[in-house]
Amino acid sequence: MRVSSILPFVLAAVPAVSARGTLGFSLGDKNPDGTCKSTSDYESDFENLKDLSTLVRTYSGTECDTPQNILPAAKNKGFKVVLGIWVGSQDKSDMSTNEPSFTKDFAALKKAIPGYESVVEAITVGSETLYRGDLTGPQLHNYISTVGKQFPSITVGTADSWNKFADGTADDLFITDTDDNPMVTYVLANAFAYWQGTVADQAYKTYFDDMSGAMTHIQKVAGNNADKIRVINGETGWPTDGGSDYEAAKAGTKNAEKFWKTGVCGMLAWGVDLFYFEAYDESWKPDSTGDNGKAMNEKHWGLYTADRKSKFDTSCPK
Template sequence: MRVTSLLPALLAAIPAVTARGTLGLALGNQNADSSCKATADYEADFDALKSVTTVVRTYSASNCNTAQNIIPAAKAKGFKVVLGVWPDYDQSFDEDFNALKQYVPGNEDVISGITVGSECLYRKSLSAQQLLSRIQQVQNQFPSITVGTVDSWNKFADGTADPIVQGGVTYFLANGFAYWQDQKIDNATATYFDDMSRAKNHIKQVAGANADKIRFGNGETGWPTDGGSDYGAAKAGTKNAEQFFQSGVCGMLAWNIDVFYFEAFDESWKPDSTGDNGQKMDEKHWGLFTANRQPKFNMTCPK
């Protein structure tokens, strides 16, 4: 069990840095009524988000015509996008890869990176070698763009992803949710830092001579706000979400780690899901903003 007293020790072990990480947001491709977003919808999203960030990440290039619609919106509003590929199945990979081939060329200026996979190793939908092969296909197609993967922090920390690191991939986003680890809010930041430290340190150790080339970030983190479900000792609520953002997310950015917060907007169309504890879980209230694009709390990090 991680305890709050770990945090001072973790922070003390972090070297002083003058640079700061970049805050980005995970952005869905459906509107509140579940319809697919058009370019105008993404432009409205970006207008709401621009006071917080100008970087977003997506999960699929072809689903809801995401690449086709988000790229022109990013160009119009001065945003950068990390595009996603869903490689779990031949069909989803081929469709996303083909969408990238169609819409990325000529638009590299707004593409911050491409991630192949979102917790594939955690779900065991692909082996590390299978995932590496698909990452390399995308790398070979887009040599001027950083290509990597996203997975749960523990799949990086426990060696599951080692073949991908050894295969020369240098872009890794580790997901880490103290909430889903049944942590009280006062212990959430310590847990979050511990998770990211374990993932980052293991990747760099395995990378060896390529350690300095590693681009490591946090692919997802967050906390449900009012209306969300509790998960054991982790209690949903807007005040708790703000505390985690101000302590955990702002602290991670101060450590010069890029963070993609999950998520930009509430997704009121999402059905309830069943958690690991067998209980129905509401996943509609994870946004920094409401479904109608209103901010929920202070998102300004201390300097």
């Protein structure tokens, strides 16, 4: 299906954007055998990705010493990196565990970034913390502001599920505009039609509806300041052969290619920046439990295999 034929249908009631979107990739910090990636490993990742993108995002400041290893590689290979600070409790009965994870990651970034500011695209504080219920909007805003004061020359924002931006949970990030907590202007909204159990043929519609819902609500809340806020699709993707199904969403390389051609290419054509989840398969991952309570194999979400081989044609329809 030609992208030009799907856009009028899905864009009928969404905010206007312009220019072609920028493609980035979520990038794991471990090798296929589970060992931590070194600077040379990241350089090999970048060398393989460079024809599609020169932008990646990461998630933690301390796991595998990611900032210390990835920033030199990015500088050497001409890439930009979105760094992450984890703020999230593993124990819902003890929310105080948010603080140690934040403190450790924040300290790691303070140590790693000096001298590499030019390759840091942004810093995200929290990854779906509102979706998990680990923090309230005002609490997350305070964490973001703390990091922003430490790195005044770097854009600081957050990443969360699209519906938390659409349903008002994140409104505090955009209605407060003071010296203590300035308005958040960098937003990664994750949107997976797959996790909504959508069949592959219809997934692009769900995907566009999700992103337009998040963008429309943020613009409404921000009012006259809406043009200051950059809303990016923080994660989207589809599992290939070997992955697990989720309700009507069926894993498979052909379905992943279909979503790429319609959803990903369509979103870029609309002018929205996005990060594809993920660059490479993570074969080290153990099975997890999905939202439906069933075991899920999450080792096969990469655009490339774990040994950096392409799975399908990534060109976008004209």
